[in-house]
Amino acid sequence: MPSISVKGEKMPESPIRKLVPYAEKAYKANKTVYHLNIGQPDIKSPQIAMDAVSQHNLEILAYTRSEGSEAYREKIAGYYNRNSIMVEANEIIVTTGGSEALLFAMGAVADVDDEIIIPEPFYANYNGFATASGVKIVPVISKIENNFALPPISEFEKLITPKTKAILICNPGNPTGYLYSLEEIQTLAKIVKKHDLFLVADEVYREFVYDDLTHHSILQIDGLEEHAIVIDSVSKRYSMCGARIGCLVSKNKAVITTGLKFAQARLSPPTFAQIASEAALQTPQSYFDEVIVEYKERRDTLIEKLEEIPGVKVGHPKGAFYCIAQLPVKNSDAFAQWLLEEFDVDGETIMVAPAAGFYSTPNMGTNQIRIAYVLNKDSLINAVNILKKALEVYVD
Numbered sequence: 001m002p003s004i005s006v007k008g009e010k011m012p013e014s015p016i017r018k019l020v021p022y023a024e025k026a027y028k029a030n031k032t033v034y035h036l037n038i039g040q041p042d043i044k045s046p047q048i049a050m051d052a053v054s055q056h057n058l059e060i061l062a063y064t065r066s067e068g069s070e071a072y073r074e075k076i077a078g079y080y081n082r083n084s085i086m087v088e089a090n091e092i093i094v095t096t097g098g099s100e101a102l103l104f105a106m107g108a109v110a111d112v113d114d115e116i117i118i119p120e121p122f123y124a125n126y127n128g129f130a131t132a133s134g135v136k137i138v139p140v141i142s143k144i145e146n147n148f149a150l151p152p153i154s155e156f157e158k159l160i161t162p163k164t165k166a167i168l169i170c171n172p173g174n175p176t177g178y179l180y181s182l183e184e185i186q187t188l189a190k191i192v193k194k195h196d197l198f199l200v201a202d203e204v205y206r207e208f209v210y211d212d213l214t215h216h217s218i219l220q221i222d223g224l225e226e227h228a229i230v231i232d233s234v235s236k237r238y239s240m241c242g243a244r245i246g247c248l249v250s251k252n253k254a255v256i257t258t259g260l261k262f263a264q265a266r267l268s269p270p271t272f273a274q275i276a277s278e279a280a281l282q283t284p285q286s287y288f289d290e291v292i293v294e295y296k297e298r299r300d301t302l303i304e305k306l307e308e309i310p311g312v313k314v315g316h317p318k319g320a321f322y323c324i325a326q327l328p329v330k331n332s333d334a335f336a337q338w339l340l341e342e343f344d345v346d347g348e349t350i351m352v353a354p355a356a357g358f359y360s361t362p363n364m365g366t367n368q369i370r371i372a373y374v375l376n377k378d379s380l381i382n383a384v385n386i387l388k389k390a391l392e393v394y395v396d
Helices: 006-010 020-028 047-054 070-082 097-109 125-133 153-157 182-195 253-265 271-280 285-306 332-341 377-393
Strands: 032-035 092-095 115-120 136-141 164-170 198-202 228-233 246-249 322-326 348-351 368-372
Touching (some): 020 032, 020 332, 097 125, 097 164, 097 198, 097 253, 153 182, 182 198, 246 253, 285 322, 332 348, 348 377
Parallel strands (some): 198 228
Antiparallel strands (some): 092 246
16 A cells, blocks of 8 residues: 655644534534634625626636736735835735745745744644645744743754754734734844844734734844745735735845745746735725724733633733633643533534644643634623633543
């Protein structure tokens, strides 16, 4: 019998999606499931984007350029410029989601067995992208006790080896909701310049910042032009996860030239999705203002209710729409499965993402879950009440 590749065997399951079969069984048992497990916003996509697709006049659904259409890239550059991030269209590669941008970035800067340092917990699919690229993730641990703040510079520097090629951050963070301060970004800039590394920033949640704080892009830091690579996406910004359109942005010409070779190998990003994404750039600021108010209220509601549960410790997110909660259980994987298979309150239960999959260090996050506050406030309150009642009766 033919054997599966070692790489395939090592490819991790998604902690966000691996419980789907148990959720489907819950549906068949006529249970209502509150989905706290996945960052799929319930906010409507901008109508202008939907109309652009329905009103198209294309006669042939043809390939676009491998780097994305020139018109779209020009408008993306305009979006960045309006946000005081000065880039040009030729410094942008349109990708099939932020996921492909991350794969292109890893492929451009690291060879097999090279290392990328990432503060953990981190977006679970970084593990998968690294495995697919043959790259080794070297974690530097941030802790819930410090609200997942950037670890000291000494913690990074003792991990740097001749194999280290980059530091990767998510800002604001998935799964923690942590927002890096300007001082922390400047600290990272000093490290990568001192050791001649790349700094890759996943900035897909840039718009989702609360408490009158400010997001600082690595592309705004003077002297970082040759080191900075930004990953971006329309998925969360415009609630267009299904469009699968993202981009890789860098002022480093070698990075863009190399990334384009990876883009040419997959031919081109999808045409209709680019049409929708280009139109979405005309979305008025009022759309985001309303979304931010809604998410802040959801965050505040969620954190308040979680902190009322005995034994639960929760990080306080300043951006994105996730938080990490530490539960009084030994194994959140088993607990999450039990919630779907064996527990309900009047026919209702919840689906959460076990947090161990957001770490690469073994045995970290085993008693934590990630919660996405993408449900309305009433649903969040119901979901947390279910969690509270579940913890009262659950036995490890």
